Amino acid sequence: MRLWFTDVTGILKSVAIAPVELEHAFEEGIGFDGSALEGLARVYESDMIARPDASTFAVLPWRGDSHGTARMFCDILMPDGEPALAEPRNILKRTLEKASALGFTCYTHPEVEFYLFETRTGTNAPLVPADQGGYFDHLASGISTDFRRDIINILEEMGITVEYSHHEAGPGQNEIDLRYTDALTTADNIMTLRTVVKESALEHGALATFMPKPLWNQPGSGMHTHMSLFEGSRNAFFQPGSQYDLSKTARSFIAGLLKHAPEISAITNQHVNSYKRLWGGSEAPSYVCWGHNNRSALIRVPMAKPGKGKSTRIEYRALDSAANPYLAYAVMIAAGLKGITENYELPEPMEDDVWDLTDGERKALGIEPLPDSLDHAIQLMENSELVAETLGEAAFRAFIDNKKAEWEGYRQQVTHYELERYLQFL
Numbered sequence: 001m002r003l004w005f006t007d008v009t010g011i012l013k014s015v016a017i018a019p020v021e022l023e024h025a026f027e028e029g030i031g032f033d034g035s036a037l038e039g040l041a042r043v044y045e046s047d048m049i050a051r052p053d054a055s056t057f058a059v060l061p062w063r064g065d066s067h068g069t070a071r072m073f074c075d076i077l078m079p080d081g082e083p084a085l086a087e088p089r090n091i092l093k094r095t096l097e098k099a100s101a102l103g104f105t106c107y108t109h110p111e112v113e114f115y116l117f118e119t120r121t122g123t124n125a126p127l128v129p130a131d132q133g134g135y136f137d138h139l140a141s142g143i144s145t146d147f148r149r150d151i152i153n154i155l156e157e158m159g160i161t162v163e164y165s166h167h168e169a170g171p172g173q174n175e176i177d178l179r180y181t182d183a184l185t186t187a188d189n190i191m192t193l194r195t196v197v198k199e200s201a202l203e204h205g206a207l208a209t210f211m212p213k214p215l216w217n218q219p220g221s222g223m224h225t226h227m228s229l230f231e232g233s234r235n236a237f238f239q240p241g242s243q244y245d246l247s248k249t250a251r252s253f254i255a256g257l258l259k260h261a262p263e264i265s266a267i268t269n270q271h272v273n274s275y276k277r278l279w280g281g282s283e284a285p286s287y288v289c290w291g292h293n294n295r296s297a298l299i300r301v302p303m304a305k306p307g308k309g310k311s312t313r314i315e316y317r318a319l320d321s322a323a324n325p326y327l328a329y330a331v332m333i334a335a336g337l338k339g340i341t342e343n344y345e346l347p348e349p350m351e352d353d354v355w356d357l358t359d360g361e362r363k364a365l366g367i368e369p370l371p372d373s374l375d376h377a378i379q380l381m382e383n384s385e386l387v388a389e390t391l392g393e394a395a396f397r398a399f400i401d402n403k404k405a406e407w408e409g410y411r412q413q414v415t416h417y418e419l420e421r422y423l424q425f426l
Contacts, residue, residue: 003050003073004071004072006089006191008088008324010191010270033048047079048078048079051074053074054072056188057070058070059157059158061154062154073089074089075087075089075090086394091392092184095330098334102340106228106333108180112175114210115173115209115214116144118130118143129170129215131167135168135169136167144167144172147204148166151196154200155189155192155196160178160179173221183329186325187326197210212271212276213274213280220276220277220320222320222321223319224315227316228250229249235311236250237250237314244301250314251346253340258298260384261288261318262370263386264386266371266400267324267327267331269323272406275373281355285298285317285318286370286372287354287367290350291349294352298318299316299317300317301315374406374407377403378400
């Protein structure tokens with residue numbers, strides 16, 4: 001039995017126990033040193049407990065039948081049984097409890113993109129895509145032919161429903177879309193999908209990566225997420241007869257996301273490489289605006305199915321596939337709820353291609369840019385009351401410290417680009 005949880009950056013952690021220990025794990029949890037994990041606890045409060053959540057039980061199909069293995073996600077607790085405040089899954093739970101106190105249940109649907117490469121022979125070997133396919137291409141042969149099918153079969157066996165999958169725009173790039181469900185289950189499912197993709201790639205003799213921009217001249221990998229709030233069985237985003245059938249609740253939620261998007265970017269786009277996707281074109285959003293079926297906008301309002309108000313939703317397009325889904329969904333939902341509780345006004349929609357506008361035109365329209373680097377995003381997050389309140393002091397400080405270290409390490413590197421451009425001429 002594998003007990004799963006994450007550190008503050010979203011790296012999956014695992015503790016294996018024998019089935020005979022499971023009853024004890026449910027009753028008292030499994031003790032471990034929390035200070036050894038990024039952002040989870042300080043040294044002087046290192047004792048922590050992982051208690052499995054029985055509702056997340058699933059057999060891992062790739063581990064075989066003769067000596068089967070299952071997994072459960074864990075709630076991380078302090079020794080007194082109180083939830084660990086800095087644990088990402090608990091942070092998302094706290095945010096969802098705030099939504100529930102307002103009468104809302106938050107549903108999400110992620111479009112998870114990733115690249116598949118042939119196995120590299122060394123760290124300096126070139127990246128060779130597993131295929132040369134493009135958007136929606138049906139490939140007759142190669143690794144990709146059966147790869148997505150195998151992933152979907154495994155996920156379905158684990159009780160995770162896949163809505164659809166297809167080849168994406170880049171060579172070797174794929175997309176798997178998970179079925180709409182509550183935000184906590186979605187975050188668990190994303191962590192599972194990442195693991196399944198990595199395991200399946202190894203089985204196929206390939207390398208899978210959720211890196212936001214592995215190829216400089218090809219599209220990056222995003223995780224566009226569709227969101228809606230429900231009040232019981234009623235979609236709180238739907239109001240027939242209004243612009244795009246959006247309710248006042250939906251409009252305020254969008255306004256909250258737009259207002260706070262720059263300061264949550266360090267979490268939705270948490271790596272140095274994330275900003276090469278955001279500012280690398282190929283429909284990645286770089287500016288804070290919204291529109292109806294506008295794929296250059298940060299937030300898109302998809303066309304709802306006629307007569308189906310429950311399908312009214314928004315799509316947040318900045319999020320990338322490498323983000324910690326627990327923290328990302330926590331700050332995205334918190335931003336939207338802030339818009340609702342403080343009655344933010346939604347600006348006019350943007351239906352033109354934002355990339356085609358000049359800087360002056362964007363400024364005249366009040367369209368601000370997203371951060372253009374991790375360093376810029378960190379500076380905005382450091383001054384964000386919303387993020388500090390959502391994450392809590394310990395996780396907030398640990399995340400910022402981790403990202404500052406990443407930026408500093410990146411800043412000091414001499415890159416291949418610099419050597420190629422300058423070495424012979426300077």
